[in-house]
Amino acid sequence: MVLSTREKARILTEFLEKRYANVTYPRSTPFHVLIRTIISQRNRDELTDEIFERNFSSFHHPSDIAGLSEKELIHLLKPAGLYRQKAKAILKTCKILSERYNDEIPRTREELMALPGVGGKTADIVLSYGFGEDVVACDTHVIWISNAIGIVKSTDPDIVRKNLMELIPPGHRKMFNIRAVAFGKEICVTSRPHCELCDLNKICDYFRSNFLKKHKNKEKNNIA
Numbered sequence: 001m002v003l004s005t006r007e008k009a010r011i012l013t014e015f016l017e018k019r020y021a022n023v024t025y026p027r028s029t030p031f032h033v034l035i036r037t038i039i040s041q042r043n044r045d046e047l048t049d050e051i052f053e054r055n056f057s058s059f060h061h062p063s064d065i066a067g068l069s070e071k072e073l074i075h076l077l078k079p080a081g082l083y084r085q086k087a088k089a090i091l092k093t094c095k096i097l098s099e100r101y102n103d104e105i106p107r108t109r110e111e112l113m114a115l116p117g118v119g120g121k122t123a124d125i126v127l128s129y130g131f132g133e134d135v136v137a138c139d140t141h142v143i144w145i146s147n148a149i150g151i152v153k154s155t156d157p158d159i160v161r162k163n164l165m166e167l168i169p170p171g172h173r174k175m176f177n178i179r180a181v182a183f184g185k186e187i188c189v190t191s192r193p194h195c196e197l198c199d200l201n202k203i204c205d206y207f208r209s210n211f212l213k214k215h216k217n218k219e220k221n222n223i224a
């Protein structure tokens with residue numbers, strides 16, 4: 001089936017919305033989304049949730065954290081991956097937010113990305129799940145799935161984001177990330193997807209060019 005990238009993006013979006021209709025981001029303030037997302041970098045979701053709920057959910061403003069020492073933050077972040085770097089980043093970010101932004105969270109991507117520990121993905125997650133803006137946050141799952149199906153041809157997060165912002169219809173961008181993550185964990189696992197179980201395999205470039213080929217070669221080798 002030969003489809004345009006726009007048509008494929010529409011089918012993927014509809015599929016994710018239907019299959020993962022119950023998957024949502026926990027209701028949070030922009031500040032909590034920001035802190036949770038910094039903790040989540042290179043961390044399992046379960047561990048992120050545990051550390052955030054136990055040690056950070058009672059901090060409601062940047063100034064609540066800005067007064068802590070780096071040592072105290074390290075203690076609160078352990079055993080998260082990169083806890084030393086994260087402690088430094090969270091502390092600096094909270095100081096900037098309390099001193100320059102009057103304890104508020106900035107609402108532009110540029111201002112967010114100027115904060116320590118905040119890259120494009122984290123900024124977009126704060127904008128979408130904290131402020132409710134209709135933007136696509138690009139993480140490894142979003143990048144892998146979009147390339148596998150063939151709606152983008154780049155692993156550069158900025159390019160993928162730009163393409164997806166054009167391809168995914170307005171009103172459907174905010175939840176794209178969290179549903180793609182669910183799909184990436186369940187079926188379209190990075191580099192070892194379960195294509196045989198996937199409802200999208202008829203429209204997927206990876207399925208045609210990698211999965212089917214691999215299986216045909218396997219069959220040939222077995223016969224030989």
Ligand code: SF4
Pocket residue numbers: 145148149187188189193194195196198199200201202204205206207
């Ligand atoms: S067919 Fe395979 S690679 Fe393509 S979307 Fe489905 S699981 Fe992912």
